[in-house]
Amino acid sequence: xDITPEIKDRLEKLNEKYALLGQDLLSYLDGLLxxxxxxxxxxxxxxxxxxxxxxxxxxxxxxxxxxxxxxTELYFKLALCEFEQxxxxxxxxxxxxxxxxxxxxxxxxxxxxxxxxMINGMEREQFMKFRMSLLPASGFQSAQYRFIEIFSTDFVNxxxxxxxxxxxxxxxxxxxxxxxxxxxxxTELETGKKTLTLVQFEEKYQHQFIAxxxxxxxxxxxxxxxxxxxxxxxxxxxxxxxxxxxINVNINWPLAHYKSAVRYLHKDATDVAATxxxxxxxxxPPRFQKRIFYPALWTNEEKEEWGKAxxxxxxxxx
Ligand code: HEM
Numbered sequence: 001x002d003i004t005p006e007i008k009d010r011l012e013k014l015n016e017k018y019a020l021l022g023q024d025l026l027s028y029l030d031g032l033l034x035x036x037x038x039x040x041x042x043x044x045x046x047x048x049x050x051x052x053x054x055x056x057x058x059x060x061x062x063x064x065x066x067x068x069x070x071x072t073e074l075y076f077k078l079a080l081c082e083f084e085q086x087x088x089x090x091x092x093x094x095x096x097x098x099x100x101x102x103x104x105x106x107x108x109x110x111x112x113x114x115x116x117x118m119i120n121g122m123e124r125e126q127f128m129k130f131r132m133s134l135l136p137a138s139g140f141q142s143a144q145y146r147f148i149e150i151f152s153t154d155f156v157n158x159x160x161x162x163x164x165x166x167x168x169x170x171x172x173x174x175x176x177x178x179x180x181x182x183x184x185x186x187t188e189l190e191t192g193k194k195t196l197t198l199v200q201f202e203e204k205y206q207h208q209f210i211a212x213x214x215x216x217x218x219x220x221x222x223x224x225x226x227x228x229x230x231x232x233x234x235x236x237x238x239x240x241x242x243x244x245x246x247i248n249v250n251i252n253w254p255l256a257h258y259k260s261a262v263r264y265l266h267k268d269a270t271d272v273a274a275t276x277x278x279x280x281x282x283x284x285p286p287r288f289q290k291r292i293f294y295p296a297l298w299t300n301e302e303k304e305e306w307g308k309a310x311x312x313x314x315x316x317x318x
Contacts, residue, residue: 011025014028014029052070053066053067053070054066055130056130056133056134057129057130057133059126059129059130060126061122061123061126061127061130062126062130064117064121064122065118065122065127065130068114068117068118068121069139071114072111072142073142073144075107075108075110075111076107076142076144076145076147076148077144078103078107079103079104079107079108079148080144080147080148080151082100082101082103082104083104083148083151083152083221085100086100086101086219086221086224087151087216087219087220087224088219089224092224092227092228093228093232094228094231094232094235094237094238097224097225097228097232097238097241098237098238098241101221101241101242101245102241104245105241105244105245105248108245108248108249108252108253109248111253111256112248112252112253112256115253115256115257115259115260116256118257118260119256119259119260119263120263122264124263124264127264128264128272131264135275136195136196136197136200136275137197137275138197138275139257140182140185140186140197140198140201140275141197141200141201143201143204143205143208143209146182146205146209147208147209147212148249149249149291149293150209150212150213150216150220151212151216151219151220151221152220152221152222152245152249152293153220153221153222153293153294154169154217154220154222154223155169155173155176155177155213155216155217155220156168156169156171156176157291157292157293157295158176158180158181158291159176159179159180159181160179160180160181160183160184161181161289161290163179167179173210173213173214173217174210176213177206177209177210177213180209181289181291183198184283185278185280185283185284186198186201186278187278188278189278189279195275195278197275221242221245221293222293222294225238225242225294239297242293242294242297243294243297243298245293245294246292246293246294246297246298249293250286250289250291250292250293250306250307251286251306251307254284254285254286254289254291254307255285255286255307257284258284258285258286261280261284265280266281285307286306286307287306287307287308290303290306290307292306
């Protein structure tokens with residue numbers, strides 16, 4: 001075999017690399033010699049992945065429900081990778097900011113489009129039965145969904161809209177957390193008590209939400225945007241990518257999700273009780289939640305009209 005200049009160059013570079021680490025190149029070359037080749041199924045962990053669907057009933061459509069939730073959680077994880085990198089970035093400019101927020105937007109757009117798999121992709125009769133075996137679990141308990149919210153905006157914007165003006169960006173996270181908007185979505189209609197779904201969710205994750213809230217005071221996406229220079233902050237492409245993010249996460253995804261609740265849980269006279277007996281009709285629509293990550297980027301009129309037309313459409317189309 002010829003030791004070409006390219007091979008010699010790589011060997012020298014490898015030698016330098018391992019010498020710096022105080023390691024012997026020859027041992028590592030032996031490692032290369034004995035190492036097995038990489039196979040797709042090992043690398044992607046296909047067998048493990050396909051073993052993670054464990055239905056509670058024999059209804060065949062239950063695995064669709066499980067897998068679609070798993071797909072969603074993976075997209076959420078992809079989004080969280082971007083928030084981490086944006087927060088950690090030292091030399092931030094408009095190009096990097098736009099590129100990475102666009103990635104998050106693409107993940108949500110894929111989820112919004114694919115939500116049809118839930119809305120129309122399961123037999124209602126099967127769903128109505130297998131859901132009873134899953135109580136009190138709910139997608140409401142998706143911690144990654146809450147992490148994304150905390151990574152997106154100042155914590156004060158997650159406080160319930162009716163009392164938000166009693167707090168400022170600098171209020172203690174623990175106090176704001178007590179009034180985070182989603183607690184309303186898990187309160188029993190009849191008694192006003194926290195649902196079991198919420199109690200269990202908080203038992204497991206509350207300390208993580210508060211710790212992340214503290215961490216994100218300075219590195220949530222809105223704060224990352226503030227780090228851009230004046231020109232970049234005023235750049236329309238930059239502002240639009242954030243606006244699109246607000247629309248995707250706070251209008252279009254919630255609407256696609258809401259349509260599935262309408263499809264499966266709506267009956268003519270009375271609605272089917274949601275997990276833990278909450279009023280999902282009043283809680284889920286973005287128009288009522290008015291969750292807005294970047295309020296400074298919207299006009300008062302846009303904020304007033306938040307999610308309205310969409311809610312009406314989803315109700316008339318059902
Ligand atoms: C047939 C499909 C679905 C139906 C009927 C449905 C129904 C509901 C209902 C009624 C709620 C209100 C809380 C409760 O009572 O449980 C809820 C909340 C929630 N669900 Fe789903 N869901 C579906 C699919 C999904 C999927 C695939 C995900 C993805 C992870 C998901 C994530 C969530 C989240 C994050 C919340 C909390 C929303 C918020 O606080 O604004 N759901 N869902």
